[in-house]
Amino acid sequence: MRKKLLEIKGLKTTFFTDDGQIPAVDDIDFSVHEGEILGIVGESGSGKSVTSLSIMGLIPSPPGKITGGEILLDDQNLVTLSDKQMQKIRGKDVAMIFQEPMTSLNPLFTIGDQLKEAILIHNPKWSKKEAFARAIEIMKLVGLPRAEELLKDYPHQLSGGMRQRVMIAMALVCDPKVLIADEPTTALDVTIQAQILQLMKDLNKRLNTAVLLITHDLGVVAETCERVIVMYAGQIVEEAPIQEIFVNPKHPYTQGLIKSVPDMRYKKDNLYSIPGSVPKPGSIQEGCRFAARCEFAMERCVQETPPLYEAAEQHKSRCFLLEKQEVEQHVESVVES
Amino acid sequence: MKDQSNRLVKADPFYSMCKDFNAFHAKVYFENNRGVKKMLHYMGRRLSQLIPVLLGMTFIVFMLIRAIPGNPAQVILGQQATKEAVEALNASLGLDKPWYTQYFSYLGGIFQGDLGVSLRTKLPVSEEIFPYLAATAELALFAMIIAVIVGVNAGIISAWFQNSWFDYVAMVVALIGVSVPVFWLGLMEQWAFSNQLGWFPTSGRENVRDPITAITHFYLLDTLIQGRFDQFTEVIKRLVLPGMALATIPMAIIARMTRSSMLEVMRSDYVRTARAKGQKMFIVVYKHALKNAVIPVLTVIGLQTGLLLGGAILTETIFSWPGIGRYIYDAIGFRDYPVIQSGILVIAFIFIMINLIVDLLYTVIDPRIKYK
Numbered sequence: 001m002r003k004k005l006l007e008i009k010g011l012k013t014t015f016f017t018d019d020g021q022i023p024a025v026d027d028i029d030f031s032v033h034e035g036e037i038l039g040i041v042g043e044s045g046s047g048k049s050v051t052s053l054s055i056m057g058l059i060p061s062p063p064g065k066i067t068g069g070e071i072l073l074d075d076q077n078l079v080t081l082s083d084k085q086m087q088k089i090r091g092k093d094v095a096m097i098f099q100e101p102m103t104s105l106n107p108l109f110t111i112g113d114q115l116k117e118a119i120l121i122h123n124p125k126w127s128k129k130e131a132f133a134r135a136i137e138i139m140k141l142v143g144l145p146r147a148e149e150l151l152k153d154y155p156h157q158l159s160g161g162m163r164q165r166v167m168i169a170m171a172l173v174c175d176p177k178v179l180i181a182d183e184p185t186t187a188l189d190v191t192i193q194a195q196i197l198q199l200m201k202d203l204n205k206r207l208n209t210a211v212l213l214i215t216h217d218l219g220v221v222a223e224t225c226e227r228v229i230v231m232y233a234g235q236i237v238e239e240a241p242i243q244e245i246f247v248n249p250k251h252p253y254t255q256g257l258i259k260s261v262p263d264m265r266y267k268k269d270n271l272y273s274i275p276g277s278v279p280k281p282g283s284i285q286e287g288c289r290f291a292a293r294c295e296f297a298m299e300r301c302v303q304e305t306p307p308l309y310e311a312a313e314q315h316k317s318r319c320f321l322l323e324k325q326e327v328e329q330h331v332e333s334v335v336e337s
Numbered sequence: 338m339k340d341q342s343n344r345l346v347k348a349d350p351f352y353s354m355c356k357d358f359n360a361f362h363a364k365v366y367f368e369n370n371r372g373v374k375k376m377l378h379y380m381g382r383r384l385s386q387l388i389p390v391l392l393g394m395t396f397i398v399f400m401l402i403r404a405i406p407g408n409p410a411q412v413i414l415g416q417q418a419t420k421e422a423v424e425a426l427n428a429s430l431g432l433d434k435p436w437y438t439q440y441f442s443y444l445g446g447i448f449q450g451d452l453g454v455s456l457r458t459k460l461p462v463s464e465e466i467f468p469y470l471a472a473t474a475e476l477a478l479f480a481m482i483i484a485v486i487v488g489v490n491a492g493i494i495s496a497w498f499q500n501s502w503f504d505y506v507a508m509v510v511a512l513i514g515v516s517v518p519v520f521w522l523g524l525m526e527q528w529a530f531s532n533q534l535g536w537f538p539t540s541g542r543e544n545v546r547d548p549i550t551a552i553t554h555f556y557l558l559d560t561l562i563q564g565r566f567d568q569f570t571e572v573i574k575r576l577v578l579p580g581m582a583l584a585t586i587p588m589a590i591i592a593r594m595t596r597s598s599m600l601e602v603m604r605s606d607y608v609r610t611a612r613a614k615g616q617k618m619f620i621v622v623y624k625h626a627l628k629n630a631v632i633p634v635l636t637v638i639g640l641q642t643g644l645l646l647g648g649a650i651l652t653e654t655i656f657s658w659p660g661i662g663r664y665i666y667d668a669i670g671f672r673d674y675p676v677i678q679s680g681i682l683v684i685a686f687i688f689i690m691i692n693l694i695v696d697l698l699y700t701v702i703d704p705r706i707k708y709k
Contacts, residue, residue, distance in 0.1 A: 058612055062500075083618065091615035098606060098613075106607040108628045108703055118614045154704045170614065 002033040005210050006055070006094070006178050010069035013047075013054045017063050023284070024050040026234040027069070032178055037204055037211040039225035039242075041218060041257065045278045047234040048214045052180045055212075056096050057086040073177070092122045095171035099183040101163035105155035111166055112151030115139070115173060122174045134173065142169040143199060161192035165199065172203060180212045185220060197224050218261050222246060227314075230254050233279050233289040236308065240315040250317035252294045288318070296321060375707075376697060383693050391685060395447070398681050399440050402674055408432065409456045409672040430456060432674075443678065452682070453675030457668070462679040466664065470683065471554030472542055473653070473660035477645035479576045480583035485638060488588040492595025492634075496603055497622050507592060514589025523582040523655040530578060537578050540657040544571055579656040583649050587641035594637045598630040605629070632699060639695035643688035 013025040025047040032038050040048050053059050054066055057078060071078040073093060078086065090096075098104045106114060115135040120126060126134075132151075139147035142165045155163055164184060171179055181200065185193040201224055204211050213224055221228055221242070228245045230238040230253065238251040249255045256274040276293035288294070291301040300320055309322035410426035411418065427433050431442075446453055452462040491511070495504040531539040543549045543556065549568055552559045557576075560569040602608065603626050611625040612618070650662035661680060668676035699706045 056613055058609060087615045087617060089615070090613055096613045098610065100606050103606040104610045106611065106625050106629070107705060109625075117611075117616065121615050156705050167610070170610075 002035060004031045005034050005073070006032040006212075007072040008051075008055070008069070009072065011051070011054060011071060012066065012068035013050050013059060014065055014067045015063045016065065023067075024064070024234055025054060026284075028231075028234075028236050030229055030236060030239065032210050032212055034177075035204065035208040035210055036227060037201070037213055037225045039221040039228040040212065040214045040231055041216065041221055041228060042231035043216060043278050045233075046231040048216075048231055049182055050234075051231070052096065052182050052212065052214055055178075055180060056090055056094060057081070057083065058090075058096075088122075091118060091171075091176070092174045093176055094178045094180065095174070095176035096180040096182065097164070097167045097171050097184050099186050101160050101167055101187060104167055105163055107155050109154075110151065111153055111155065111158070115151065115166070115170055118170045118173050135169075138169045138173045139166075141203070142166075142172070144169070160188050161195065164188060164192075164196055168196075168199065168203070172207065172209065175207065176209060178210045178212060180214070182214045183216070184213070186215070186217070193220075194223075200224065218257060230257070233284060235289060235318065236316075237290065237319070238315075238317045239308075240311075240317075244312065244315050248312075248315075250311045250315065250322060251290075251319045252296050252321075253290045254317075256293075288320070376700065380693070380697070383696070387686075387689055390689065391682065392444075394685050395444065395678065395682055396440070398678050399443065400436075402669075402672075402677050403436065405669070405672065407672055409674060412670075412672050413456070443675075447679075447682070452679035455668075455676050456673045457671050457676070462676055465676075466661070466680060466683060468551065468554045469659060469661045469664040472658060473646060473649075473662065475555050475557060476576060476579055476583065476653075476658060476660060477642065477649070479580040480645055481587060481638070481642050483580060484584040484588035484591055484641070487584075488591030489595050489634065491588075491592040493599055493622060493627065495592070495596045496599035497618075499600060504596075508596070511589040511592045514585045515593075517585065519582055519586065519649070520651045520655060522585060523579070523652055526578045526582055527655070537574050539578075540655070542572075542575055542658055543568075547571070579652050579658055582655075583645060583652050587638075587645070590637055590641065591634060595630065595634050598633050599626060602626045602630040628702060631702060635695055635698060635702075639691050643691045646687050646691070647684045 008028060008030050011025055011028050012023060015022040015024055028047075028051065030038075040051065042048050050059065050064070053064075055071055055078065059066065066079050069079065073089070078089065081089070105111070109117075112132070112135060115138070116128070116131045119131040119134050123131070135151060136147045139150060144150055144162060144165050150158070150162075150166075155166075158166065168184075179200075184200070185196050188196060197220060200211060200213070203209065211224075213220070215221060225242055227241050228239070229236055230245070230251065232253050238245065238249065238254045240248075240250075245254060246258060249258055253274070256272075259272045260274065262271055274293055279289060279292070287302040287304060288297070288306050291297045294301065298320065306318050306320045308316045308318050311317050311322055408423075408427065409430060409432065410423045414422055414426060424433070431439065443453060450463070452466070454461050455465060458465065491507045495507045498504055527539050530536050538544075547568065549556050549559055549565075549572070550563065552562055556572045557569065560566070560572055599622075603622075605626075607629075608621060608626050611621045616625075647662070649660070650666050652658065653660040653662045654666070661684065665677055665680040667673075668680065
């Protein structure tokens with residue numbers, strides 16, 4: 001097995017609002033290994049973005065705060081670092097690209113200025129010429145043609161796909177160990193989406209940069225990732241290699257998600273959707289967080305919170321159904337009724 | 338990381354491209370040049386739009402001042418003057434002619450650069466007005482520099498540390514700043530800093546016992562040109578109190594505008610991107626955020642500078658500042674029609690020019706704003 005690069009242990013990120021404390025991310029554990037592409041899937045509000053911003057130390061504060069746990073990057077705990085120390089890590093060891101390429105680049109500076117800035121922050125001794133050369137090199141690497149001319153352009157002169165390529169270039173320019181991509185293709189149209197995903201896969205292979213890909217799109221996950229984490233209401237509900245999750249999903253939520261993916265082969269009148277909606281942050285109670293929407297929910301699900309069960313090797317799921325005994329009892333009762 | 342990159346650089350076809358670098362710059366220069374041409378074109382159009390505005394304004398002012406009771410001859414000759422004497426003087430001043438004759442001869446003069454002759458001093462307004470204008474400009478610029486430096490920074494820090502004690506204090510002070518009457522503030526300053534503490538002179542632009550030889554009428558410049566540093570500090574001392582009084586309102590408005598504009602920008606995605614790159618917070622705020630937040634602030638700065646240059650009559654009166662506000666105010670007392678008309682015309686022209694400059698600055702800041 002490959003070396004663990006980034007390890008998240010018991011991370012808790014809470015938002016302190018006027019309506020009370022909202023645990024957006026509640027006690028999650030996972031790790032990103034060298035050179036892998038790990039996907040995090042979940043609906044909006046499941047805590048995916050908060051997780052990624054927590055790693056970057058960019059949780060808007062106030063109101064947000066990391067209230068517990070550790071984020072270990074090469075055995076260094078990022079949670080305890082000051083903002084000044086984090087500045088040295090952001091962009092250099094861990095880089096991030098965002099959902100909205102249209103607004104993520106500063107509209108008043110040229111692409112070149114912004115790329116060179118990213119280079120010079122972490123390589124202050126470089127001359128402008130060296131930075132320029134590196135900027136050209138990285139632009140070519142992400143497949144941007146006419147790099148020299150593009151550097152003189154402002155973001156509004158570029159298309160969405162090109163801007164996202166620029167964002168990727170900017171994130172990779174200092175050879176980070178981990179690249180966090182927060183819904184990088186959501187705002188792009190489908191053909192561009194495929195290109196950007198292909199680019200990320202290529203770069204992952206060529207540069208051996210580990211990628212943490214956050215998305216709500218299972219199709220994206222299937223195409224790109226090696227391992228997947230499914231999040232629901234601030235918790236990890238399932239974690240498995242890509243094959244496992246599609247062939248043998250254990251958690252009812254994951255099963256629901258997979259069922260919701262439209263399939264061209266079967267024409268149905270209605271597309272499947274999981275009944276109900278994600279619980280409002282702050283309204284979360286004891287028990288399994290998915291219980292209210294779960295078709296297999298038992299009494300026990302409302303009373304206690306299920307732990308993460310080891311379903312198979314590298315496959316974990318937070319569902320009581322994985323307790324053999326429970327399953328048998330439950331099946332019996334269903335049969336009886 | 339650096340070694341690896343250097344190696345990559347040497348292997349890269351970029352080196353051959355470097356030869357084309359000069360050609361590349363020539364192209365950029367050409368494009369910039371085209372931008373300048375566009376800007377000149379825009380300026381020309383804006384200036385031609387200026388003419389009807391100023392014409393309309395001269396007409397309104399011309400009619401309004403003639404609606405004030407009393408006439409110049411009466412004021413010049415006093416209450417006891419005979420009717421014949423007043424009529425004779427009116428005739429010699431040309432005020433007996435119908436209003437449209439007077440108006441068009443005044444307009445004709447303006448197009449030849451003649452702003453008329455003061456009825457009171459018999460001097461051409463275009464000559465007479467300059468020292469007053471310079472006095473006001475010096476004071477207004479001094480005040481605006483204080484207002485911009487303090488106001489913009491207070492606004493930035495308030496937004497940066499939103500809901501901190503600094504934010505609360507600054508915004509309360511700014512609220513007081515916009516509401517405090519200038520004449521009261523001016524008097525309180527004189528009482529505190531001049532009367533009680535004795536730090537600054539009470540009023541006036543120069544020490545009457547040590548008058549300044551005027552060259553440009555901007556005394557800060559004049560004293561420097563003549564190497565009179567003692568007089569230079571004297572001029573600065575005399576600028577401080579009226580400058581602070583005049584700066585208060587713009588400072589407060591600028592601070593509030595900067596704060597709200599910055600708050601919006603600080604939440605934007607590109608600010609988060611800049612932080613994600615590992616940029617220092619100070620540079621994120623003062624480079625990435627400020628440049629995006631500055632346009633509405635610039636608009637306010639332009640408007641306020643225009644207002645201050647329009648003559649701050651109250652401040653100029655309290656501090657005996659021989660500025661354009663006082664000049665026009667005195668002229669109204671004497672019904673000195675040419676001075677009032679031309680004085681207001683000059684102020685309006687300056688006001689419009691400042692706003693034109695602000696509009697042009699927008700394009701310098703934001704490449705997305707294009708003038709057609």
